[in-house]
Amino acid sequence: MSENNTFLDEDNLQNIAENEEQEPKETEQHSTEEKLKDLEEDNASVLENELEQAKAKADEYYTHLQRLKAEFDNFRRRTVKEKEEIAKYASERVIMSLLPVLDNFERALESAKSNQDFDAFSQGVEMIFRQLMKVLEEEGLKPIKAHGEQFDPNLHEAMFREESDEEENTILEELQKGYYLKDKVIRPSRVKVSG
Secondary structure, three states: OHHHHHHHHHHHHHHHHHHHHHHHHHHHHHHHHHHHHHHHHHHHHHHHHHHHHHHHHHHHHHHHHHHHHHHHHHHHHHHHHHHHHHHHHOOHHHHHHHHHHHHHHHHHHHHHHHOOOHHHHHHHHHHHHHHHHHHHHHOOEEEOOOOOOEOOOOOEEEEEEEOOOOOOOEEEEEEEOOEEEOOEEEEOEEEEEEO
């Protein structure tokens, strides 16, 4: 029996030793699992913080974008209104410049009724014409040269072609004066061209 007790004791010792070896492994596994769980929780809280920050920044950008959109809409409305105002009253300055010419025409007509002097009337109309041309030239109106010039379809409109001693495509006569407004042709000259 003493051999059995020794044997049992050895078996017990071996079991105890094995249990002792397993316990630290289980304890190590348990502490590793806890560490992983703590890490996951830390990562989750870090991610939640980052997400909250990203949401706050996105909200800030969205609010800023809404403000910019509202400002742009107001700017666009204001610009459209200003353009309408400019278009509506664009001719005001020209009209103001032409009013003295209109006044002189009225005076000339009144004078012609009471005074039958054709020469004086003719001189008055000539003066009014020069006054009118001065106002229009100040606005950028210039006549297109035609008589004796070479025909240019960008500047002239040929109404007739006539045989002549002149070089071909030379303008013989200006039937209606053409004009530039600044650098743009607003009305081509109507002309008779040599053919």
